[in-house]
Amino acid sequence: METTFDFLSKQAKSTPPSLIRAILKAMQDDEIISFAGGMPNPISFPEKELTDSMQRVVKDYGSKVFQYSITAGLPQLREYIAERYNKKYNLDINAENIIITTGSQQAVDLIAKVTIDKGDEVLIEKPGYLGAIQAFSQYQPNFNPVTLENDGINTKELKRVLQKKKIKLGYIVPNFQNPTGVSYSAKKRKELFELVQEHNFLLIEDDPYGELRFEGEALPYAAGGKTTNSILLGSFSKTITPGFRLGYMITKNDKLRLAVNTAKEAADLHSNIFAQYVIWDYLINNDFDAHIQKIRNLYQEQCSAMINAIKEFFPNGIEHTTPQGGMFLWVTLPQGMSSMKLFEEAIKRKVAFVPGDPFYVNERNVNALRLNYTNASPETIKIGIERLGALLKEVC
Amino acid sequence: METTFDFLSKQAKSTPPSLIRAILKAMQDDEIISFAGGMPNPISFPEKELTDSMQRVVKDYGSKVFQYSITAGLPQLREYIAERYNKKYNLDINAENIIITTGSQQAVDLIAKVTIDKGDEVLIEKPGYLGAIQAFSQYQPNFNPVTLENDGINTKELKRVLQKKKIKLGYIVPNFQNPTGVSYSAKKRKELFELVQEHNFLLIEDDPYGELRFEGEALPYAAGGKTTNSILLGSFSKTITPGFRLGYMITKNDKLRLAVNTAKEAADLHSNIFAQYVIWDYLINNDFDAHIQKIRNLYQEQCSAMINAIKEFFPNGIEHTTPQGGMFLWVTLPQGMSSMKLFEEAIKRKVAFVPGDPFYVNERNVNALRLNYTNASPETIKIGIERLGALLKEVC
Secondary structure, X not given: OOOOOOOOOHHHHOOOOOHHHHHHHOXXXXXXXXXXXXXXXXXXXXXXXXXXXXXXXXXXXXXXXXXXXXXXXXXHXXXXXHHHHHHHHOOOOOHHHEEEEEHHHHHHHHHHHHHOOOOOEEEEEEXXXXXXXXXXXXXXXXXXXXXXXXXXXXXXXXXXXHHHOOEEEEEEOOOOXXXXXXXXXXXXXXXXXHHHHHHOOEEEEEOOOHHHEOOOOOOOOOOOXXXXXXXXXXXXXXXXXXXXOEEEEEXXXXXXXXXXXXXXXXXXXXXXXXXXXXXHHHHHHOOHHHHHHHHHHHHHHHHHHHHHHHHHHOOOOOEEOOOOEOOEEEEEOOOOOOHHHHHHHHHHOOEEOEEOHHHOOOOOOOOEEEEEOOOOOHHHHHHHHHHHHHHHHHHO | OOOOOOOOOHHHHOOOOOHHHHHHHOOOOOOOEEOOOOOOOHHHOOHHHHHHHHHHHHHHHHHHHOOOOOOOOOHHHXXXXXXXXXHHHOOOOOHHHEEEEOHHHHHHHHHHHHHOOOOOEEEEEEOOOHHHHHHHHOOOOEEEEXXXXXXXXXXXXXXXXXXXXXXXXXXXXXXXXXXXXXXXXXXXXXXXXHHHXXXXXXXXXXXXXXXXXXXXXXOOOOOOOOOOOEEEEEEOOOOOOOOOOOEEEEOOOHXXXXXXXXXXXXXXXXXXXXXXXXXXXXXXXXXXXXXXXXXXXXXXXXXXXXXXXXXXXXXXXXXXXXXXXXXXXXXXXXXXXOHHHHXXXXXXXXXXXXXXXXXXXXXXXOOEEEEEOOOOOHHHHHHHHHHHHHHHHHHO
């Protein structure tokens, strides 16, 4: 018998399938040079070292690595993370402030779940990370997108929003933002921290790319670790392996952490404990910083190749960001030009990118697009950008 | 600065931390014999074979096992599951009907998320699985608990509920139920299927223990695979390893599966792909059925030891179920006796169980409790039950 009424919840009905999936489907063609994905280069997966760690943790910990475990995550991994952040960012956090999550995506979802009621005011960047927009959307907040500039969010615009609206939760990617590659300046970080304190909202600083800096110097987080209004997110997906799905949430807000822990219990009990042991063993038995330096060097070379090719092949009037790290850059087309329409043409020319639309809450046919440079060689990048440049010269 | 308003969503406020966690905390004493957990015996973890599979999949598939992957899960693992269910239960399902989830707990959570609106009518067993009650509670349904008898749910009571209420979603554990160890008879399964068709509600049959049958014969699922109103859940947690957090959802309901897939994208993008490769490689390169038979033999021995000790040491007037498989049995105390109060005394006597309360939506101080027999030797089981029996003789 067929279902005769619709079983979907309002929440599910309000969450359309990701545009990205449709885009990736359009790309099942080996001849397409894709700058659309967000995949790390396989060089970032220390295959041999991880295989060694797997054997070692089975030998050292036996059935513990295969058994049920606690929701918050492996204590020694949380201690490692706390120490690294304390040292690197001069914070004062401990293992108790950390919950290991099934990718940092899970942290975004669970934080949204335990904080957002329908209609709550939420602050995001414009353009903003589509995985966060997607996760937040499920809980039906009122989105307040604030323009992202080359040195971070427009704080004047933000102040106007904060005066009009009681913002509950804000979400930013402070380093090498997805989709733009933009990083927040020290000035913008300071201003943002002052606004968090003045207007008392929760600020998520999602930082999956922070370790991948290939130019300039690391800056302190805006609010990270300094207040119970702060939540820091991190991930091993871009530095060790995304396949293991391990990220983490750091916050000194005990109530929030307890709520996330309870929600995580209902969501998946705990994250893969074997994977947690392996990552921890890898971290303490290898030179993690040397490994990261290799990734940085590669991405710097790939990013340069893309920017050089853009300068060589794109027509005048097209702007691009110049990331100091991370995986993406952002291209702004002439006013009025739709990157969605350009995408359809580009696929025919065997080159792909992500049109800007999914990074905005309401705007459609935006004149900007995201390019990923981490998963193609400099040579391939040049060919792909040349194809895109030829198309742009025709349509601009 | 301290948080001056409460950031928690209504949903989070309505989800109290699990009672189980408080119980487990009370038990951090090595001298306590615990029948409270729900952990598989480590014999069920094929450590050597899994370690072999790990090395093989890294060798055979290289960076693929560490990279991002698709949300629905590894196609060849889904094919294996489909074939096994088709053969074992005479179903007609394929890989497309399956989504791999981060434990079957995630499937319960995501199904609830995409189907339950506040106030929707949901059917559960009384007593019922607390992980499902917890996951459902987040979405604030109206619970309709129906009495579970020794051969399954009371169908007369169920019919009365179905006449009064428009049930949207039902949840049962057809084999060796958690917490009771009870299995549904063929008659009850047939009746339930008829009611699903007549009243057109979604039925989740959560079956993590089905493979662990040590007595009697496997029965067909109630609705499983026969209608788009059916959702079957399964898990590798009880047969290979819970630490990997891999379960799955099987349904021919395309709309529901798409909604779950979209929600899973926002929840964790996909489940650990390395773990999926390893489980799949293990399954195709080893005699899985022989492995399961070892677990069954052990659990049968442990279950017998517990039942024999109950007969020897418990006073008259105390009832217990006699499971044909799985991990738990259920003890009913004389009317009016609180298992919560008994628990406090039992801890002092160095023996632990889970009081019945968390398996009920509203009832408190219930006169029943859950005993787990899979994680202690027959000798230890005898000593623990003797301790509990001595206490019961004093208070009954």
